[in-house]
Amino acid sequence: MxxxxxxxxxxxxxxxxxxxxxxxxxxxxxxxxxxxxxxxxxxxxxxxxxxxxxxxxxxxxxxxxxxxxxxxxxxxxxxxxxxxxxxxxxxxxxxxxxxxxxxxxxxxxxxxxxxxxxxxxxxxxxxxxxxxxxxxxxxxxxxxxxxxxxxxxxxxxxxxxxxxxxxxxxxxxxxxxxxxxxxxxxxxxxxxxxxxxxxxxxxxxxxxxxxxxxxxxxGHRKQREGQILRLLREAPQPVAAMVARMYVGLDARLLGAASRSVLAHLLDLARRGLVVEEGDLWRSI
CATH class of the missing domain: 3.60.15.10 (Ribonuclease Z/Hydroxyacylglutathione hydrolase-like)
Structure with missing residues (x-):
């Protein structure tokens, strides 16, 4: 093992x-x-x-x-x-x-x-x-x-x-x-x-x-990207709210890593013109 x-x-x-x-x-x-x-x-x-x-x-x-x-x-x-x-x-x-x-x-x-x-x-x-x-x-x-x-x-x-x-x-x-x-x-x-x-x-x-x-x-990363876009189509949200819904039951020690990965996806999506940051919130375009 x-x-x-x-x-x-x-x-x-x-x-x-x-x-x-x-x-x-x-x-x-x-x-x-x-x-x-x-x-x-x-x-x-x-x-x-x-x-x-x-x-x-x-x-x-x-x-x-x-x-x-x-x-x-x-x-x-x-x-x-x-x-x-x-x-x-x-x-x-x-x-x-x-x-x-x-x-x-x-x-x-x-x-x-x-x-x-x-x-x-x-x-x-x-x-x-x-x-x-x-x-x-x-x-x-x-x-x-x-x-x-x-x-x-x-x-x-x-x-x-x-x-x-x-x-x-x-x-x-x-x-x-x-x-x-x-x-x-x-x-x-x-x-x-x-x-x-x-x-x-x-x-x-x-x-x-x-x-x-x-x-x-x-495939996993593209699935995460799809989750983010679906959540933002519901309503503008902060990163923490998205992490809470995307990583249910995650070890608390790994929540920081999850937040950074979600942010990395958001920044990539923003460069591609799919989302935009407004203060503490992100929304889809």
Whole structure:
């Protein structure tokens, strides 16, 4: 069972991929953040996780004195990137991956807070690669959960490290202003054009039928969009009223995330000319 996954244990998922689970389980991280080690004789480390001594020690054990060619970051949330700095100092590997962000307004960030000290040595753009002995990782721009989110494809085994864009347990929080629902949906459409065999997400189990899951996620978001439009056709409403009707029985710890996702939908609908904001209320056009 996923709830019984051990933290700090290096688990081989396939010959080129090892997973180490960080001990930071929460309502937003599920069983914790998963760090992936790619390679055999030399390594890339994807999302080294939070600044946690026990997790760092587990990664050092899993690395086992092998050279680390790159520390790759999918996005700048503090359950994914802070451990990179200590690991880079000890291994000499460059911090590589998503661009740093200047946060204009954190708002009610419902998921993990920003890693404001994230400063990569190299920023990867869509299609750029890093490689080692027998492995290649290609950056795939997948904005939406965050504006700078990257996934990493491993063409040698047709796998994709999907970060928080596609997770193995729930849909991502899309929280404005950094999160953008239009970008998120476009990134899901982008994944549908690919033929990846398996996804290794930042949280939750590996996704063995990724195309089916992505289609389901797109359908889920379009269903939420339809709910919002139906509610606003009844009467102008504030976000809180819509959340109360759309998420009946939701764990109270997740109401903030639900509110941010509804807001993200509203902002996307407003850009498309379907709704408008009037003070604290939203109404359909």
């Amino acid at each position: 996923a709830d019984d996954l051990p933290t700090g244990v290096a688990m081989t998922l396939e010959p080129l991929v090892t997973r180490v689970l960080a001990p930071n389980a929460s309502a937003y991280t599920y069983t914790g953040t998963q760090t992936h080690l790619v390679g055999t004789t030399d390594l890339a480390i994807i999302d080294p996780g939070p600044a946690d001594d026990a997790h760092h020690a587990a990664l050092v054990r899993a690395i086992a004195d092998r050279p680390v060619r790159a520390i790759l970051i999918t996005h700048h949330h503090r359950d994914h990137s802070p451990a990179a700095r200590r690991l880079a100092a000890e291994t000499g590997a460059p911090i590589t991956g998503c661009a740093p962000l200047v946060v204009r307004d954190a708002g009610e960030q419902a998921d993990a807070a920003f890693d404001k000290d994230y400063a990569p040595d190299r920023v990867l753009t869509d299609g750029e690669q890093v490689s080692g002995n027998g492995w290649t990782l290609q950056a795939l721009a997948t904005p939406g959960h965050t504006a700078n989110h990257l996934a990493f494809a491993l063409p040698e085994t047709n796998a994709l490290f999907s970060g928080d864009h596609v997770m193995g347990w729930a849909t991502s929080v899309v929280s404005p202003p950094d999160g953008d629902m239009g970008d998120y949906m476009a990134s899901l459409d982008k994944l549908l054009l690919r033929d990846d065999r398996i996804y290794y997400p930042g949280h939750g189990e590996a996704v063995e039928r990724p195309q089916r899951l992505v289609r389901g996620m797109l």
